[in-house]
Amino acid sequence: MSKNHSATKNTRLAFVLNLMFTIIELIGGYLTNSMAILSDAVHDLGDSVSLGGSWYLQKLSNKKGNDKFSFGYKRFSTLGALISGTVLLFGSIFVLTEAIPRLFHPTHPDAEGMLWFAVFGVIVNGIGAWRLHSGSSMNEKVLSWHLLEDILGWVGVLIISIVMMFKDIHILDPILSIGITCFVLFNVIRNLIKTVKIFLDGVPDGVDLASLRNEIMNINGVESISGFHMWSIDGEENAMMIHLNVTDRTQTDKVEEIKRQVRNRVSNCNIKHSAIEIHSNDKHIR
Template structure:
């Protein structure tokens, strides 16, 4: 079995497990009257969208660019992140509007029901994380760590449910719900900012554009650097375009050598597409 096929299979399995369990969570959260479970259901809904998008995009990963999408289909991953992030944002706000009032008027969740759901949550998310973590692709590794966060959330529900089975401290449920939701919101906002930077063609955070400008200008034969632009295609791979100016005495046959030196300078910046134009200064 090829690595690409195995990666797709693992991601597909994790997606269906997560989606089915998310549906069970919404039902279980309603039946047990637990905001902690409902807040984690919203979290898992976002995970399901991410996994589904990753599964679909994994199948498109080898598709080359065409007349409609000259850079290929890589930015569709950013579109998926934007959609799932927006769903999570509004879902988390809804959970907070339900959970905060319960701090002042705690309801009585079914602690025993929460316990069984927590055990099921740790088992299903743990199995999905193990399958993805055993894979070799970067996509699988990232998703496995995301699922490990879910496991920690369910461990929290498990501990709270055990405590409430022996102590009548019902306020623990909305407190845990708010903690989980705030954690999700923090990561959602952070990822949405990164995604919007991709769509706005911002300079990637790891790129010091001024430093790159000076490094290129220091190459022998380069007098000026103009229209230097570096942007991200999908949040992982970058692209670059620049115009270089040389003096009239420049040996034109050396332009290939200069371009190669420029590409060597930026090779550590994950630049997969580069356009380098060389012009002779008129004065």
């Protein structure tokens, strides 16, 4: 199975699990009188909408290039990551606005009911997070934080419910919620920065353009580089465009050798699309 089709399958599984569990949460929050579970259900509802859109965009990203999108539809997966990250960002802010007031006015839910829902929540979200975390696309990475946040939240609910069954310390619930949300926010913002960088055609992470430029300049026959660009298509596959000026003595039949050496220099950059233009005396050779 290809990476793209595997990513689509993983995203679909996460969507189905999250939607089903959101419905269960709404019912469970009402039955246990737990505002923590109800607020998480609202958050998960937003996650479900985000996951559904990401599933569609991930599936769309499998299409090959055409006259409308010559590079293919891979960046649609990255669009899904951007949407998911944005939804999770605002969802986390919503959780904070709910959790902070509870520091001063703790609720008194059914601790035993919360415990059973917490166990179920860890299992369901754990399956989805594990499948997405094993993926390599930016969309899967961002979506995995949706479910990881839910897992951490349910672990917190599990711990709090056990404590509240023996001690009346309800303030632990909002304290733990705030800590978990801040942790998730840090990672979501980091992934959003990477996603936005892709849309802005930034140089891929781990690529030292200056070092590569120096290496290419050392190729026999290369006089100067008039343009050198490298960007990521979807966070996995990269593209490159470079314009080289060669010396007068460089013969046309040596152009392919220069191109071969350029591709060898960038072989570790996961370049899937490249354009190498060579000029001599301001005249385009090939």
